[in-house]
Amino acid sequence: MDVFTPALLTQTALAFPDIDPVLIQIGPVAIRWYSLGYIVGIVIGWVLARRMVHNERLWGGPAPIQPVDIDDFLLWATIGIIAGGRIGYVLFYDLGTFLAEPLRIFTVWQGGMSFHGGLIGTTLAMLFFARSRGIDPWRLFDVIAAVAPIGIGLVRIANFINAELYGRPSDVGWAMVFPTDPERLPRHPSQLYEAFLEGLVLFILLWVAVHIWLKLRNPRFVTGLFVGGYGAARTFVEFFREPDPQLGFLLGTEWLTMGMVLSIPMALLGLALVLSARPAKPVPAATDETK
Template sequence: MDTALFTQAAMAFPDIDPVLIQIGPVAIRWYSLGYIVGIVAGWLLARRMVDNERLWGGPSPIKPVDIDDFLLWATVGIIVGGRLGFVLFYDLGAYIENPLAIFEVWRGGMSFHGGLIGTTVAMVLFARSRGFDPWRLFDVIAAVAPIGIGLVRVANFINAELYGRVSDVPWAMVFPTDPTQLPRHPSQLYEAFLEGLVLFIVLRIATHRWLKLKSPRFVTGLFIGGYGLARTLVEFFREPDPQLGFLLGTGWLTMGMVLSIPMVLLGIALISTARPAPAASPETGTEAGR
């Protein structure tokens, strides 16, 4: 293959500064903005959902004030879980050698799967403190989570990180951070589309057309299984993390697949076991028989 011609045929990578605004030593990056906008947009949409009795078949067991109060819990769960997940799943050896680097979050290194675990722990603790079924909160947060996921994937693209494998497709790009300077799949955009836009639309249909908030676990299962499937598919186009490479000498198995395939199975199990919940009491908003 003629590498020069191969590279010349690639699409130009857009010249977007990863730093949106720089004021003295303070920099606002697209990456951090993706998290902020995703969390705030998810919070606002979740408030509307719990205030819409049509979606629940009566009063929601969760109130808008609960969503307001959970915002801080969710933020902590995402950041702490995402960081620890990256440390444990993707580069444990390096952090054992330099433990203080764990706290250097401004250098990057966040794991979706770790963030999911952190947020799940936060939801369980918060729901129990308020006295409602954690599955009800899982379903609401699952329905809005793709907003943030999609925005952060776009930010990954702007940062020219987590790019795809070498390819000759017409839309392949040469990423400025890639030492090989070969055209690659813009896999971050594949993830933004599948894990963000497509998954959000599917969950929106489930909550607003199928009214599946009436059946605890269904929306959560659809989110977990849908994300796991989308991420597994994209892993066939995404370059594996250099410190890990392909696992078990397979030439195709990645850590992303190992963490995502069980999500598909869990999602199927949750969907298949979801059943309509008892009607909520109009006076208290709590569900009967609980």
């Protein structure tokens, strides 16, 4: 009977693509695929969000959000994503290291961002922004949730290019040896699993909910679908993703990870939001007195 050894597995693994994590280097300034993923995701999301609030068919009448609101929220969203993502990583994944060296918190270019932290940061930004504009927060949540998978998918592809957040050892035919892996074992390309499920599949599902099911008319349905869909997809992928080395598996198990602990409640919350969503009263069209 054939026995797979690390050496044999390495011989049968797919070659990792040689893609420079730095797209363009101009003197000391480097543009990385990772940062580009965030930038392109935010810009495309902004364009699509503006189109949604322009389309009265999606809302059953005038949208409760104006295009200028989407424009103005762009800066708020960027701050929420970056600040929340970094603080979330510090708190959820490596608090001890940052307590020992507090200044490392600001070295974002060295990596270390948490999706769950970014989600919390963006949620707080939406709450404060909606309150300042007199907007129902759920309507803003729904618009941003519908476009969020674009950035998520692009950043996961950038994680793959950076050869970070790779999967567990495996003998599947598409396993890869990542150059950053000290053990040099064939592993699941779990970043691509996440890009597919959390990015492409979730975006398509939300697009159908918005444009075919017309669920923007039901406040918090789209938000719930995003939160629950991401939570379910991330929990599934965690069975293939290598846990962070400073944490490992939790509670003495060989399967429970911090990603699961943070994502399972998301799946349950998302389900509750979807089931509780109800149609909203259409926004009345502007008249000469209200224009």
